[in-house]
Amino acid sequence: MQIWAIRHPVTLWNLENRSQGQAINEPGLAPQGIIQAQKIAHYLRDLHVLGIWSSTLLRARQLALTIYNQHRSTVQIYWEDDLREITHGQADGLLV
Secondary structure: OOOOOOOOOOEHHHHOOEOOOOOOOOOOEOHHHHHHHHHHHHHHOOOOOOOEEEOOOHHHHHHHHHHHHHOOOOOOEEEOHHHOOOOOHHHOOOEO
């Protein structure tokens, strides 16, 4: 058995140099991030995935759901607040 840790793809805020943290108004993955998520899911398509554990933040949920769509009949997603990125406090969402 293998455990894979996959970071979310590029987000709109990555492109804007914004601090992401735990901002609830984050816009999620950039168009190229969606393509990256699809490539990750495609790469994993032939693996026997037992489960997907994901942060509840939008960018991570988007990746988890993209992977899930490749393995729909055989996998469950576990949404975990404890996997969220650390908060940057008042800097969440601000330009850095």
